[in-house]
Amino acid sequence: MTHPLAPIVLSDPRAIAGAGIDVLVIGSGTSGVTAGIELAGRGLRVALLEAGPLLLTEHVGSGPFANRGDFVPEIHDAVRYRTLWAKQADPAGAAAEPNNNAWAVVGGRTVFWGGCTPRFRDEDFAAWPYGADEMRPWYEKAERLMGVSGGDGSQVASSPFMAHAAQQRLMDRLGAAGIPSIHAPLGVDTRPVAQGHMSLGFDSSVSRLLRCPLFGRVENGARLSLAADTTALKLVLDGRAVKAVRVRHGGETFDIPARHVVMAGSCLQSVRLAMVSGLAELDPGIGCYVGDHLFRQAVLRLPEAIGEKSLYIFVPPTAERPYHAQIQGMFGETWYSPLHATVWLDGERDGRHLLFYCFGISTAERASRVVLRGDGAGIEDYYVVNERSPSDLATLAAMKTFTGEVAAGLGAELLRTEEHCAGSALHEYGGLRMGKDKDSSVTDPDGRFWRVGNLSCVDAATWPHQGSANSYLTITAVALRNASRLAATLAG
Numbered sequence: 001m002t003h004p005l006a007p008i009v010l011s012d013p014r015a016i017a018g019a020g021i022d023v024l025v026i027g028s029g030t031s032g033v034t035a036g037i038e039l040a041g042r043g044l045r046v047a048l049l050e051a052g053p054l055l056l057t058e059h060v061g062s063g064p065f066a067n068r069g070d071f072v073p074e075i076h077d078a079v080r081y082r083t084l085w086a087k088q089a090d091p092a093g094a095a096a097e098p099n100n101n102a103w104a105v106v107g108g109r110t111v112f113w114g115g116c117t118p119r120f121r122d123e124d125f126a127a128w129p130y131g132a133d134e135m136r137p138w139y140e141k142a143e144r145l146m147g148v149s150g151g152d153g154s155q156v157a158s159s160p161f162m163a164h165a166a167q168q169r170l171m172d173r174l175g176a177a178g179i180p181s182i183h184a185p186l187g188v189d190t191r192p193v194a195q196g197h198m199s200l201g202f203d204s205s206v207s208r209l210l211r212c213p214l215f216g217r218v219e220n221g222a223r224l225s226l227a228a229d230t231t232a233l234k235l236v237l238d239g240r241a242v243k244a245v246r247v248r249h250g251g252e253t254f255d256i257p258a259r260h261v262v263m264a265g266s267c268l269q270s271v272r273l274a275m276v277s278g279l280a281e282l283d284p285g286i287g288c289y290v291g292d293h294l295f296r297q298a299v300l301r302l303p304e305a306i307g308e309k310s311l312y313i314f315v316p317p318t319a320e321r322p323y324h325a326q327i328q329g330m331f332g333e334t335w336y337s338p339l340h341a342t343v344w345l346d347g348e349r350d351g352r353h354l355l356f357y358c359f360g361i362s363t364a365e366r367a368s369r370v371v372l373r374g375d376g377a378g379i380e381d382y383y384v385v386n387e388r389s390p391s392d393l394a395t396l397a398a399m400k401t402f403t404g405e406v407a408a409g410l411g412a413e414l415l416r417t418e419e420h421c422a423g424s425a426l427h428e429y430g431g432l433r434m435g436k437d438k439d440s441s442v443t444d445p446d447g448r449f450w451r452v453g454n455l456s457c458v459d460a461a462t463w464p465h466q467g468s469a470n471s472y473l474t475i476t477a478v479a480l481r482n483a484s485r486l487a488a489t490l491a492g
Helices: 013-017 030-041 071-079 091-095 132-146 165-176 205-211 267-276 390-410 472-491
Strands: 023-026 046-049 080-083 100-103 224-227 231-238 241-249 252-257 260-263 294-301 311-315 323-331 353-360 369-372 382-385 413-419 455-457
Touching: 013 224, 013 241, 013 252, 023 030, 030 046, 030 205, 030 224, 030 260, 030 472, 071 080, 071 100, 080 382, 132 472, 165 311, 165 390, 231 267, 260 267, 260 472, 267 369, 267 382, 294 390, 323 390, 353 390, 390 413
Parallel strands: 023 046, 023 260, 046 224, 260 455
Antiparallel strands: 080 100, 231 241, 241 252, 294 353, 294 413, 311 323, 323 353, 369 382
């Protein structure tokens, strides 16, 4: 699959191999692009590798497809592959039918994501090797970078993407029922189009990369470049250092050397690549403690049409309620699919149906892990073993009760509700756990591997725990933090 812009914006990976790259970043989602731009901005020569093709140059909801429920699933299918989360590691589990989705495309999930950008609560960093105070300035920088709108006032934000009197009336109903809510924080730029400024729409790493003045083709001497349709097969080690990344492109296999390698291919792909490269022999903690949000979904029907086409309400978590809710509408009647990530943008003024999602904090025990299938060299050659813990089951039961409470608070009828399997939230974390002690963690607090001198990770694979919030904003903020610290080290 070749995009017409490919000859203009993409680099030949063989040219990258001979360019004397300082940092090779594996992955072009928000973690990879965020880190790449930060590192290049500090004077380093950086190249990104992406296994998928260039398909879109912006988020699917920022262009003409935003309201096309017929086209969007086909766009997803063009770059989608299937994944498996199983309850146990055995031949039957490994051979089971896939039950989840992932995407290989320039921009990763950032060309499809739903837009919700809450911060983790301060308490959510209790298990991390640094706290909320450390993260606050990086959150602020990420929110400015992404053009976050809405929120509860603690975020750097422009006006909410969706906020009108009818939405406020529903929020008031929830408040009267003891369920405080806010206008949803979203990664959508709502600054006015005026005085030479044009708002940027949904945040997407691919559009951020293309706008970056440092980005171009390595053949033309650009400091920041990208090779697409280039699969990282393994890290080639020389003792306790990575001397190259072995890749496949156009049916050929060859090595790309770099001074430092950054893993940013998404949580599970970073873990898979570390395992297939033999790093688990150096550190048995690699691949362990993998988790995902707990996820429940529902459809609610209001007694009346609200007279507005769209709304987006966010119910924050509390100390007693380790889960949050997102409420979207309006629709005649529907059931959300991850393949329709932006269809809600164009609702129905006389619609009465709301989509309800509830995401909760999960636990990740050591036994929750990635298992390779076959030689593990392909992006689909793995599955995840994840068994719900007793605390997960208790949280899921509370989320089910809460779903009914929200429906009652809105005065709505609960038409359908469903608890989704592990992995379906698409907010994975863990597998390359960070910490202050190399005997109990894979990377240091900055995402640098304890046992491999020139290897880092900037995605959610390093997280020891998650909050109830969607992970996109925190992934971006952590990537900014880790890349900034890495740049200072490499410059020194």
